Amino acid sequence: MKRIAILLHCLLILLATVGCGRSDYHKSEGMIWNTTYHITYQGPESLADSILPILSRVGDALNVFDPTSLVSRVNAGISTPVDSDFINVYQESGRINRMSHGAFDPTVSPLITAWGFGKGHTATPDTARIDSIMKFVGIGRTRLEGKTLIKSDKRTQFNFSAIAKGYACDEVGRMLARNGCRNYLVEIGGEIAASGNNPSGSKWRISIDRPLLQDSILHESQCVVEISDVGVATSGNYRNFHTDAQGRNYGHTISAVTGRPVRTDVLSATIIAQTGMQADALATACMALGSRAARQLCDSLDIPALLVLADSTVWASPKFSKISVN
Numbered sequence: 001m002k003r004i005a006i007l008l009h010c011l012l013i014l015l016a017t018v019g020c021g022r023s024d025y026h027k028s029e030g031m032i033w034n035t036t037y038h039i040t041y042q043g044p045e046s047l048a049d050s051i052l053p054i055l056s057r058v059g060d061a062l063n064v065f066d067p068t069s070l071v072s073r074v075n076a077g078i079s080t081p082v083d084s085d086f087i088n089v090y091q092e093s094g095r096i097n098r099m100s101h102g103a104f105d106p107t108v109s110p111l112i113t114a115w116g117f118g119k120g121h122t123a124t125p126d127t128a129r130i131d132s133i134m135k136f137v138g139i140g141r142t143r144l145e146g147k148t149l150i151k152s153d154k155r156t157q158f159n160f161s162a163i164a165k166g167y168a169c170d171e172v173g174r175m176l177a178r179n180g181c182r183n184y185l186v187e188i189g190g191e192i193a194a195s196g197n198n199p200s201g202s203k204w205r206i207s208i209d210r211p212l213l214q215d216s217i218l219h220e221s222q223c224v225v226e227i228s229d230v231g232v233a234t235s236g237n238y239r240n241f242h243t244d245a246q247g248r249n250y251g252h253t254i255s256a257v258t259g260r261p262v263r264t265d266v267l268s269a270t271i272i273a274q275t276g277m278q279a280d281a282l283a284t285a286c287m288a289l290g291s292r293a294a295r296q297l298c299d300s301l302d303i304p305a306l307l308v309l310a311d312s313t314v315w316a317s318p319k320f321s322k323i324s325v326n
Helices: 002-021 045-062 070-076 084-099 109-114 127-136 164-178 276-289 291-301 318-323
Strands: 025-032 035-042 079-081 142-145 148-151 184-188 191-195 204-209 221-227 230-236 241-243 249-251 266-273 305-309 314-316
Touching (some): 025 045, 035 164, 070 079, 084 142, 084 164, 109 127, 164 191, 164 230, 164 276, 204 230, 221 230, 230 276, 266 291, 266 318, 305 318
Antiparallel strands (some): 025 035, 035 184, 191 230, 204 221, 230 266, 241 249, 266 305
């Protein structure tokens, strides 16, 4: 009887394992940080209740538009205790900053405001003011001491908008993985973290938007790629720009080196990397670098990358071409 009970127990475990592997795909959708999220995963439906707490936790740490968030407290202080979410994003920001020779820098927040983007939306881009702001811009003017963020100038401020959504995708993906979900796709505001396969048993297929220079948000596909176990992000100025007195458009990608909007020949940059956080930051860096330096960066990293240029030409890295299906 004992042997039969052991065999029955093993059979139940086997059936449970097989059942889990064949469990249904579920979807969770909603709004967060003034954008949408769409999450598809294979696993227990109850996990939908675990998604919002992850997003809320990340927002509590990194949402610059929330005056009670951790990043807002960091921006207001000189020495502030920070949590693991802030540390993870801060350290990756520093790494991408060094890798891109300063093209990616989350401390451009005061410049974003000065040029009429981001919090405040008050455009006063006069030369004297920009030059004064540049005196306290630069992630190199900050440091971590244990779990405390130290700023050499209290006026230095962070805006992690160019990396936070990718990080949030990763964090939701990690939660799903902890709960046994091998197959999932997490998309927040266009940034993606994907693992395993789609409901058809194939790699996930996603469409990369073609940049359209107009105020209305229209979606036209540039291409479709097949992905698995990666993060994906696209950055562009074509949907968030202002027009100066001379009728020239300038986008929201601000150079931490010059303090001014980047005059770039790149309309959009799509990066596929190990994590959503890395892809998010690198896509912004490529916008700031311009096509020549962006291609050099992508080649040095040997990653899938797609650049759509102002003259309508398209550059795709060798690895990107391999995963494109049209």
